[in-house]
Amino acid sequence: MSVNEYDAIVVGSGISGGWAAKELSERGLKVLMLERGRNIEHIKDYKNAHKEAWDYPHHDVPTQQMKLDYPVLRRDYPLNESTFGMWANEKEAPYTEDKRFDWYRGYHVGGRSLLWGRQSYRFNEQDFLANAQEGIAVDWPIRYEDLAPWYDYVERFAGISGSREGLDVLPDGQFQPPIPLNCVEKDVAARIKKAFAGTRHLIHSRCANITEPKPEQGRTNCQYRAKCWLGCPFGGYFSTQSATLPAALKTGNLTLRPFSVVSRVLYDKDKKRATGVEVIDAQTNQVIEYKSKLVFLNASAFNSTWLLMNSATDVWEGGLGSSSGELGHNVMDHHFRVGASADVEGYLDKYTFGRRPAGFYIPRYRNWHKDKRDYLRGFGYQGSASRQGWQKDIREMGIGAELKAGLSEPGHWSIGMSAFGEILPYHDNRIYLNHQVKDKWGLPVLVMNVEIKQNELAMRKDMQADAMEMFEAAGLKNVKGYDSDYAPGMGIHEMGTARMGRDAKSSVLNKHNQVWDAPNVFVTDGACMTSASCVNPSLTYMALTARAAAFAVEELKRGNL
Amino acid sequence: MTTQNNVILNRRSLLKGLGVVLGAQFASQLVGGSGLSVAMAFQQDSALRQLQLLSERQLKTLASMADLIIPQTDTPGALETDCHWFVDNQLKHCFDSDEQAVATVILNKIDTVALGQWGKAFYQGEQAGQLALLTALEATEDPFTQADTKAFKMLKALVVFGFFTSKVGMTQLLAYDPVPGGFKGSVPYASVGKAYSGGYPF
Structure with a gap:
């Protein structure tokens, strides 16, 4: 040659x-x-x-x-x-x-x-x-x-x-152990499961960050730096x-x-x-x-x-x-940037350790099994719960030593998720x-x-409303829906x-x-x-x-x- | 009480030192900077101490503000991190001309109001008076408008951002761990005791 x-x-x-x-x-x-x-x-x-x-x-x-x-x-x-x-x-x-x-x-x-x-x-x-x-x-x-x-x-x-979940909507694979959910996400998962009679599932993200080393490839497991x-x-x-x-x-x-x-x-x-x-x-x-x-x-x-x-x-x-x-x-x-956020009461004596490169996932449930909507296909959610850091709302905290001390402590817990929807x-x-x-x-x-059309626009209404519905069903406070608009390609x-x-x-x-x-x-x-x-x-x-x-x-x- | 007074005293002397520092960028061209090392001992990087958007006077006003927004306590405050220099640099390079104008206009107005009330510049005022003025500004009390309050909050947010993304802020004020090595979804808050540094985008 x-x-x-x-x-x-x-x-x-x-x-x-x-x-x-x-x-x-x-x-x-x-x-x-x-x-x-x-x-x-x-x-x-x-x-x-x-x-x-x-x-x-x-x-x-x-x-x-x-x-x-x-x-x-x-x-x-x-x-x-x-x-x-x-x-x-x-x-x-x-x-x-x-x-x-x-x-x-x-x-x-x-x-x-x-x-x-x-x-x-x-x-x-x-x-x-x-x-x-x-x-x-x-x-x-x-x-x-x-x-x-x-x-x-x-x-x-x-x-x-x-994690292996046994869901036909999201086939299981050859997984390493999952990156854990945090304490708030676990409880919200249980509440969603109960409120929707097991038809909606908040599960671990499945992601290409390894939780066990792969010495044959010279790779160390994720160090949770989030970089x-x-x-x-x-x-x-x-x-x-x-x-x-x-x-x-x-x-x-x-x-x-x-x-x-x-x-x-x-x-x-x-x-x-x-x-x-x-x-x-x-x-x-x-x-x-x-x-x-x-x-x-x-x-x-x-x-x-x-x-x-x-x-x-x-x-x-x-x-x-x-x-x-x-x-x-x-x-x-995939069209997205639509979902909801909410405040989580309590858990103030709890915190997490390490910076996760992932969060939770809620697999598609719309137009699945017996569910029928006025649009085709469906969407899943990606999100996480966390305690706010110094980026929390500083506007009401005045100035001086109190502000400084306040920002040095974590805020309350909040949770948010965005839907990712199919485009035909x-x-x-x-x-x-x-x-x-x-x-x-x-x-x-x-x-x-390229543009999104009627099917996607109709889906987006559910993508926001369902997120709010799930957070409310989970007993969360100050539930806020959002649709930050989506332009093709942003996914x-x-x-x-x-x-x-x-x-x-x-x-x-x-x-x-x-x-x-x-x-x-x-x-x-x-x-x-x-x-x-x-x-x-x-x-x-x-x-x-x-x-x-x-x-x-x-x-x-x-x-x- | 004694400790607190000392802290305030230290703050005041630091602010006085600022005058030296402000002249330093010109002086350093003559003496090569080495003779100024004592005056600049608290500064991190002299390369970042070049006026960008603001005038000397505006920077002094901003420095006084930064010192009041995040004062030295048992940990360093905004001034020790050169936060005012950071904000000036940030305004110059990361903000558009409208936003820059908002920043300089409010700095000028704060100084003008101080001059009217005390007969001297904001940065020359007593700390109690400065604090009262900024409190009135944040609460939109006369003579400040809602636009003034909004402008102040933009600067305050910049000071907070600059401070909590500085090395001092991230490693001394917050819990810093560059390589956690693992993840736990629930630990007692008492075992950490403060907010983590990092998180998006870090």
Whole structure:
């Protein structure tokens, strides 16, 4: 093989890219992983991991200049000093909006695996059936049973902490012990269970923070610092850096190339196969071709689709995978920022120890079993109870020694939760190329045209009212509902645009995540999703990626690719 | 009682020292800063002691306010953490021009009211008078308006934020534990005895 030739190329190094690199290299393939941004080495490059608020010039508050430079990031919480530089440079890589879309991107090795929320839930059986049963979009080409063993596989490796609950709405997995609920959450859970006759469950979050060490991966269990986003020097949570990348490198089969902007998939129209990719070196602008038998697109949902749109345009004007008319369509996210908060009386002699990176979860119960609503699908809640710290309401405490003493003591307990709701895959929610606006490397940028519709708006009423109802049923005080509005993208769960399906006329990918028009091209990140469920999607990307990689290697051995 | 008086005395001398400090940024260009080390012994980082948004006079007013909002007790107060310098820097870099104007206008008004009532600047006033003035401001009593009270609360919130995210605030006032190592959902409050530092975003 020449230096620019590999068995497989993986585009992107985030959660799904890391899995693709690990699985393919462990199966003996020579793999090149391309990452558009800089390298971040595990532990060594977590430059803020041990810093405290006082170490930042503005104590972690974004400056006006940062807000000017990051007009998208500033719309929500991710813009701060501690994670600065961990999000895509918006000047170098802009996008345009027909409708507001908040796109939070991690352009560096590890991608958003360093910055994710780590909540890890399985889709359930119904999630794979609902489209077909309700006549929405297209049917998933796979069922829960197809993915279940792969969920087992990725959970064991990644390390997911959680409790086995025996709920069909939220299938159990291969869990490490859960991160405990606190004393207030336990009591609220019991009261909700009683008030709703066992139909609603407040359970432990299931998350990719490990509660038992994984010495074989060199990872220590979570140290409860709650500084995950700064990169964990203990390897306390799953990321590319802590888990999949070291495993892939250990095989000796992986080459990682940062600063590699992949501009197109090279396509042989006679053989109907990809032959590799074209890369623009992000620093030198040099254009390089890399050849391979397999190409895995794991560039994050929208960028994988962007890459398809920019490829094989001499054959299909809309790009590789566009023959179905579905490429770029059916954008989904999870809509949220709606729920309730309440005060909890008592427990003033109790406190917690350690800073949890998780809280509680209330799985979906709407449109489940006998429950029927005037909208489709459902939502789950994520929340926590805690005692307020010095950030408590200082307005009524005057000034002086009393204020100082008051703020040095914890306040009363309060509890809050936000619902995360499913967004249906609407054909007209789409992204497309804007050839008038170019990024730093002269490449066309994406246009976002996405909105939530009647089904989601109707659901949001329940998302708020139910949260209030549960807190009131639990005997909590000062229950306040809220709807802080949601703009598409804010969930940072963008999905769809290259969906899996049962035929080439209505979908971009088949049941093994192969592009119908180029079966040696696999897309296994959020782009492939046919529907969104209401649970956090990353665990499903991991399972789909591991499954597709195993299949790809088998097909390669069989001579089919 | 004696202890408390000493504390107040210490506060006053610290505030007097501030005049030296305010001149220091100019003086340090001449003498290289070393000769000022005694006067600056309580300061943390001279690099952060450069006027940003505020005038010298406004900073003095703010320093007096910060000292009253979070005084030294058996633990250090806002002044020891350079909280006034932090607030000035924060206002300059993290706030827009409207918010900056709100801050400078209220600082000027506090000084003007003090001048009218006592015939001297706010920072030169007696502590009891300063306290009465700020109490009237927080309660929106004459001559202060609701907008004034709101502006004061913005500055107060900034002082509180600066202090409780400072090293002193986080490690001496609050329970600081950089690596808890485990989590317990219920421990007796008495075993901790104060609020934890950290929490979002730390």
